Structures are given as structure tokens and as C-alpha cells.
Amino acid sequence: MASPGAYVGTVDRTAAVLTLSPDEDVELLAVALGPARFAGGARRVDLTAEEYGAYDRFADRPAAPATTGDFIGERALFRSQY
Structure with a gap:
């Protein structure tokens, strides 16, 4: 079982994603989809x-x-979920 400290990076990364502000791409996709x-x-x-x-x-x-960028496949794996 992971310790509470093991989740610090996960929480930081989740907060970073959730605080992204909309941009022109988001607006274009909102119309397109x-x-x-x-x-x-x-x-x-x-x-x-x-x-x-x-x-x-x-x-x-x-x-x-x-x-985190530590593993090159990590980003590709994350993108594949979209």
C-alpha cells in the first residue's frame, strides 16, 4: 500500500491539468465537436x-x-487515452 507521500506528485500533476485555461484550440474543438x-x-x-x-x-x-517526462512512453500513453 502506498504512503500518503506517494500521492504528492499525483495531486500536483492533477492540479496542473485542472488549472489549464481554455485557449483557441479549446474554442475551435468545442464548435467542431x-x-x-x-x-x-x-x-x-x-x-x-x-x-x-x-x-x-x-x-x-x-x-x-x-x-513527469522521465519515461518517453509516458506521454504517449497518456495521449492514447484521448
């Missing part, structure tokens, strides 16, 4: 090149503070 895009029962949304770029940058934003 909003209800209007799924009108008529669409189940799939194909992102434009600009929207995919916003998604790619967005996926990196929480990954940076959430991972």
Missing part, C-alpha cells in the same frame, strides 16, 4: 486539417503537466 455537428444523427465527425491540428495540440496540453 458540439451538438450542431452531430445534427441528423451523425455518429462520426471528420475533422478538418485545422480542427485536427487543434486536437493534436489540445492532447499535448494536459499530457505535459500530467506526466
Whole structure:
């Protein structure tokens, strides 16, 4: 069982992710993935090149503070969850 001190880094990383402020990518994705895009029962949304770029940058934003960078695969593993 982990000691309370073992969670200090986890709490710090979680707080860093939760305090990220919205940016232009978030605004673009909110429109791209909003209800209007799924009108008529669409189940799939194909992102434009600009929207995919916003998604790619967005996926990196929480990954940076959430991972320690000690293991190169850690960031990729975190991103794969999105």
C-alpha cells in the first residue's frame, strides 16, 4: 500500500491539468465537436486539417503537466487515452 507521500506528485500533476485555461484550440474543438455537428444523427465527425491540428495540440496540453517526462512512453500513453 502506498504512503500518503506517494500521492504528492499525483495531486500536483492533477492540479496542473485542472488549472489549464481554455485557449483557441479549446474554442475551435468545442464548435467542431458540439451538438450542431452531430445534427441528423451523425455518429462520426471528420475533422478538418485545422480542427485536427487543434486536437493534436489540445492532447499535448494536459499530457505535459500530467506526466513527469522521465519515461518517453509516458506521454504517449497518456495521449492514447484521448
